[in-house]
Amino acid sequence: MKRIAILGFSLESNRFAPPCSRADFEERGYYRGDEISREARAEHPAIYAGVTGFYSGMDAELGRSGWEPVPVVHASSQPAGPVEEDFFNELLAEFEAGLTAAGPLDGVYIAEHGGACATHTHDPDGEVFALVRRLVGPDVPVIATLDLHANVSDAMMQATDIMVGYRENPHTDIRERGAEAAALMVELMAGTKATSYRVRLPLVAPSVTQLTAPGHPYGDLIRLGQTKIDDKVMNVTILSGFAFCDTPKNGMTVIVTTRNDPDHAKTLAIDLAKAGWADKDRYVPRMTSLADSVATAKRLGEDPNLPSLLFADPADNPGGGGRGNTTYILKALLEAGVHGCIFGVFFDPALVAQAQTAGEHQEFRARLNTGETAPFSEPLDWDARVVRLHDGEFIGHHGMVAGKSVSLGATAVVAMGGVTLVAISKRQQCLSSDFFEALGIDVVGARSVVVKSRGHFRAGFNHLFPPERIVEVDVPGLTSPNLANFDWRYLPRPVFPLDKEATWSPPAG
Ligand SMILES: [Zn+2]
Incomplete structure (x- = not known):
């Protein structure tokens, strides 16, 4: 009987x-002991899918x-800012107490994001991994799965036998990577010794350039890496990283x-890094101005023969630590009468x-962002009508929430002029059409x-x-793909692409 510890700290930090x-983790997912096993084997799990897959x-x-x-x-949070020192140290103490009480172990699986920073350190993920290694000793296999937005430190490399990164963005393979970690764990427990080599490039790809669909440079590089898997190569992981974490790693x-x-690990890692660097000029975002986007949305509303479009606000992405409440696009749409x-x-x-106070079908003066203090989250007042109130609970059917339980918190559908707005109480990004359809909103019939x-x-x-039929709108925000907008430290x-003169030469060997 193989005894395998399962733990993890999952946060993408926007500096x-x-x-x-703690409250951010308690809201999204804080599972202790047997709750993890129960949730991992539930029909519609809410826990991080890497655990389910493992x-x-x-x-x-x-x-x-x-x-x-x-x-x-x-413990996992919505992407947010740096984790607070006191809470993080309490979490480390929980990991330590749990692993110490666990008794002899044959392996450890760490379901980590890998893109966190803390108020007191650039590398909380490295601290988690180092703690695990210190407690289990050098001979117990330790395997971590990582989001492809992870930023990897020396400490993370040294403490683990294998790190398995996602290969899909959007992240539709989280569960598969957890299952892959399980297969690798079984191989290591049978005696295989894993040896890794890492190369880091001076390439911080803007978020919208990290897609993995055909025709995108990052996907091309990942697919090239996968052609190298053979009886010598256990895993090839290529992480595009998370710019907004703003760390030396x-x-x-x-x-x-x-x-x-x-030797083979080193040669192959360098070869793949060379291929990535040779392609660097493709990591430059191309977005559409707000004025052009709104003019287009206006035309769509007036001409039912035009195909509808989806406009994305990548600069206010809760999935990258954005607050999910900036009003640049909304205000422009309302003022244009879209x-x-x-x-x-x-x-x-x-x-x-x-x-809720106004009640369903009632009119009221909507005052947005009265409770928010973050930069970019500006107030906006507009006459509105309550279309529907909802508990925000549903099971997803599409994309990253397919089959998963989703909780938006208390939710209101509000009509403001020609815009139907979904207001929620638990900060998160809009991951699928379910986020409208579950509330009775017709997505197919929408013009934009x-x-x-x-x-x-x-x-x-x-x-x-x-x-x-997707338009990426260029507006200000905590997650703007325009990297020049930020005061990097x-x-x-x-x-x-922040510094066009950046150079790289392969390590010797
Ligand atoms: Zn990610």
Whole structure:
């Protein structure tokens, strides 16, 4: 019977967003002990899908009687700011207590995001991994899964046997990567020695250039890496990283893990890094101005023969630490008198409360962002009508929420001029058409759809909006793909495409 500990800390930190604390993790997902196993095996799990995938992978590899999960703690937050020091240290203490009480272990699976920073350190993920290694010793396999937006440190490399990164953006393969980690775990427990090599490039790709669909440079590089998997190469992970974390460890990272063939790991990692660097000029965003976007939306509302379009606000992406409530696009749509537009999801618990006070079908003066202090989250007042009040609970059908339980918190559908706005109480990005349809909103009939999301929405709207009917709008925000908009403090410089003169030469060997 193989005993495997399961734990993780999952946060993508935007250095420019307000710090996050225990409450952010309790809201999104804080599972302790057996809650992890129960949730991982639930019909519609709410827990991070890597955990679900790891359980199903282990069950498939060894059978339920062949391994014993030793679940410790899994804490995940919506992407937010740096994690607060006190809470983070409490979490480390929980990990330590759980692993110490666990008794002898045959392996540890860490379901981590990898893109966090803290108010007191650039590398909280490295601290988690180092703690695990210190407690279990050098011989117990430790495998982590990472979001492809992870920024990898030396400490993370040293403490783990294998790091498995996602290969899909939008992240539709989280569960598969958890299952892959299980298969690799079984191989390591059988005696295979994993050796890895890592190369980091001075390339910090703007968020909207990190798509993995055909025709995108990052996807091309990942697919090239996968052609190298063979009996020597266990895993090729290529992480585009998360710019807004703003740490010295930022930069696209290639990790090759071999079956104890360090020379091959190094040669292959360098070859893949060379291919990535040769393609660097394709990592430059091309967005549409707000004025052009609104003019287009106006035309769509007036001419039913034009195909509808989806407008994305990548600069206010809650999936990158944005607050999900900036009003640049909304205000411009309202002032232009755009019709047939649906807009969501907009994080504003105070607005939801105003709608609840008014009641369904009642008119009221909507006052947006009265409870918000973050930069860019400007107030906006507009006459409105409550279309519907809802508890915000549903099961998703599309994209990254397919089959998953989703909770928006108390929700209000509010009509403001020709715009139907979905206001929510739990901050998150709009991941699929479910976020409208579950509230009774007709997405197919809408002339324009605006989403607060950088790119994960693509997986949940691709049955309605192919890539050529998606417009990325260039507005200010905490997650603007215009990297020149930010006051960077810790990024390694020069770095491409921020610094066009950035150079890189392969390490010797
Ligand atoms: Zn990600």
